[in-house]
Amino acid sequence: ETGVTQSPTHLIKTRGQQVTLRCSSQSGHNTVSWYQQALGQGPQFIFQYYREEENGRGNFPPRFSGLQFPNYSSELNVNALELDDSALYLCASRRVGDYGYTFGSGTRLTVV
Amino acid sequence: KNEVEQSPQNLTAQEGEFITINCSYSVGISALHWLQQHPGGGIVSLFMLSSGKKKHGRLIATINIQEKHSSLHITASHPRDSAVYICAAAGGTSYGKLTFGQGTILTVHP
Numbered sequence: 001e002t003g004v005t006q007s008p009t010h011l012i013k014t015r016g017q018q019v020t021l022r023c024s025s026q027s028g029h030n031t032v033s034w035y036q037q038a039l040g041q042g043p044q045f046i047f048q049y050y051r052e053e054e055n056g057r058g059n060f061p062p063r064f065s066g067l068q069f070p071n072y073s074s075e076l077n078v079n080a081l082e083l084d085d086s087a088l089y090l091c092a093s094r095r096v097g098d099y100g101y102t103f104g105s106g107t108r109l110t111v112v
Numbered sequence: 113k114n115e116v117e118q119s120p121q122n123l124t125a126q127e128g129e130f131i132t133i134n135c136s137y138s139v140g141i142s143a144l145h146w147l148q149q150h151p152g153g154g155i156v157s158l159f160m161l162s163s164g165k166k167k168h169g170r171l172i173a174t175i176n177i178q179e180k181h182s183s184l185h186i187t188a189s190h191p192r193d194s195a196v197y198i199c200a201a202a203g204g205t206s207y208g209k210l211t212f213g214q215g216t217i218l219t220v221h222p
Contacts, residue, residue: 033210035212042214043198043210045210088155099162100142100162100202101160101210103155104154
């Protein structure tokens with residue numbers, strides 16, 4: 001399997017709800033990181049997982065959490081959604097030791 | 113100062129013009145990515161560079177590791193090239209998170 005697949009591509013949620021975004025990485029990609037891109041801004045680092053453990057986190061509150069699974073898929077969970085959580089969420093994965101990342105095309109989340 | 117800086121922030125060109133977008137970074141990297149994003153769209157990866165130069169169609173990307181600088185060139189620009197172009201530096205450690213530039217908004221007029 002090649003490429004990184006994110007699902008869903010678009011999503012609308014109500015303030016206060018919870019959301020789960022999914023990322024399916026290439027086989028062997030044991031590092032996955034998640035980014036938030038608000039409108040008009042560059043993507044910001046949320047967190048990174050390596051071998052199912054979080055090994056880095058950006059300046060995001062604990063209501064942003066994640067999971068990585070042995071089958072190279074991962075999830076980003078956001079609780080108690082706020083209007084400012086409306087953004088494009090990107091995942092990118094790689095095998096440790098590789099030079100660069102493979103990108104998903106993103107999930108666009110709208111909170112109303 | 114951001115760890116990854118792009119210039120210019122906005123760029124307007126006429127169809128057929130040669131375009132250059134610059135990216136400077138202050139962190140150690142293992143690779144640098146150039147990405148394209150159309151309005152309302154997701155991210156498309158154009159290039160991954162760790163040294164030298166790569167070419168794909170009308171797009172050329174170069175990197176100078178010593179100067180910590182990369183450029184994306186578009187030859188014979190076309191209105192369909194209108195998009196946001198983002199450079200992203202992959203950190204040089206095994207932790208190696210990506211740090212993104214703010215993006216360059218390119219508009220090519222017919």
